[in-house]
Every structure is written in C-alpha cells, then in structure tokens.
Amino acid sequence: MASDRPLTSPAQPDAALKVPRMQDRMTHDVWLPEETVALRSQAREAVEKRLAPHAREIGRREESADSFPWAAFRGLAEEGLFSVPFGADFGRGLTYPMLGTCTVTEEIAYHSSSMAGVYDGQCILVPQTLTFASPALRARLIPELVSGRTAFSFATTEPETSSDLTATRMQTVAERTADGFVVNGRKHWITNSVVAG
Numbered sequence: 001m002a003s004d005r006p007l008t009s010p011a012q013p014d015a016a017l018k019v020p021r022m023q024d025r026m027t028h029d030v031w032l033p034e035e036t037v038a039l040r041s042q043a044r045e046a047v048e049k050r051l052a053p054h055a056r057e058i059g060r061r062e063e064s065a066d067s068f069p070w071a072a073f074r075g076l077a078e079e080g081l082f083s084v085p086f087g088a089d090f091g092r093g094l095t096y097p098m099l100g101t102c103t104v105t106e107e108i109a110y111h112s113s114s115m116a117g118v119y120d121g122q123c124i125l126v127p128q129t130l131t132f133a134s135p136a137l138r139a140r141l142i143p144e145l146v147s148g149r150t151a152f153s154f155a156t157t158e159p160e161t162s163s164d165l166t167a168t169r170m171q172t173v174a175e176r177t178a179d180g181f182v183v184n185g186r187k188h189w190i191t192n193s194v195v196a197g
Contacts, residue, residue, distance in 0.1 A: 021110060032099070039100045043081060043107040050075030055111040068151070068195045072115060076108070077148025081119070085127040090142040098124075118151075121191030125154040144197070153196030155187035 032040075054072045061067040076082065083091035085101045094100045101123050109116035122145060130138055144150040161169040172185025190196075 032103075033096055035094055036096060036099050036103055039084065039094070040103050040107060042079075043104045046076060046079035046081055047107050047111060050079055051108060051115055052111050055115070058112050058114050063194055065194045069115065069118075072112075073118065073151065074148040076115075076119070077146065082123055082148055083146045085123050086142060086146065090138070091146060101127075118192060121154045122152055125156075125191065126152040129154070150197035151192045151195045153190055153192045155190040155193070157187060157189045159186055159188055 051072045054069055058069045058072065080092070081104050084094065084104055085091065085097045087093050087097075091097075092100070105116050105119055105124070108119050126145060127142075130141060133141070141152075145152055156165055157163065158169075158171055160171065170185075172183065172187070174181045174183045
C-alpha cells in the first residue's frame, strides 16, 4: 500500500511527480512489531499535518535562531512524537523504543532531512545520554523535551576528530570538582545549538 506524495518539479512548477516511499515498496514492515507498524502510521499522519506544510521553507533557510522551525518542532511534540523514546514514566513506554524512534525519524526525513536531524538530536542522542542521568535530572529535563518546550543540544564532534569519538581521539575532558564536574574542550557541528535551552 504505497502512500505517495506529489512533488513539484523545479523545471515544471505545476507538474506533480509521484515519489514512492522506499519503506512502502519494501517488505521490511512484515517483520516489524505491531507497535512499530502502528507508530509508523501515526507518525506519517502527524508529519503530513505538522511538518509537510513547512518542509520546503525549512529547506531553504540558513540555520539561525530566527529561522528555527518552531511550528513544526512543537507540532511534532504535540502529536506525541517526542515521547517515543521514553518509558511509561515520561513517554510511550514502547517495548521497542529505539526501533520506534528510528521509524519516526524515517517518516520525518521523507519530507525534511533538516528536521530529521533535529529530531535525531532531540529524540535519539539526548535520550541516550539521559539514560545515565540521575532520577532528579531526568524528572526535570525529560518533560521539557517531550513537550517540545525546550530544544536540546548535543555536542560530540570535535575539530580534530570529526566523527571518530573514541577515547584516544577525543580531547574534551571532565574533571570532578567539589561542586560536580568542569568540562573543557572544543566542539563543532552542535545539533540544535542555535536554539538550545
């Protein structure tokens, strides 16, 4: 059952092109758990409603605090998509939360690779980090993330290491002090940094 989206050709602005979704042409959903198949359907509907109308404009803008796509970002949160990675204490409580989060990312990427990157930071990178946080910190931060009130940032890439995040290459260090930790280092390509709370 293919769900195609008409695209406008730049050469022929009024000509609609049908671009089939790869996930609809493949049979991999046969092997997915029912919760993930249902989530894909819900995510697709939410993305069509909350992101698709803004996708072209998002793709044209330079990244800045003023151009961050808050309407789409908060719309996806309101549709419950930011709750996917979390347990029942803060989120959906899915049996396969990472599979569900990757499936939602795939649906978002169909319309906007930019928003897929934003979602990846918000719902894959940050939640994985928060698994190591104290219960008090999780209770304070996760509701902000799930609701979309706050955009979270994630910084791993360093100028001298690119995507090599091994301990031998990373130069950022955390030193324990009486008040907690002091972190020193340089990062670049920081996901959501222009608007992070």
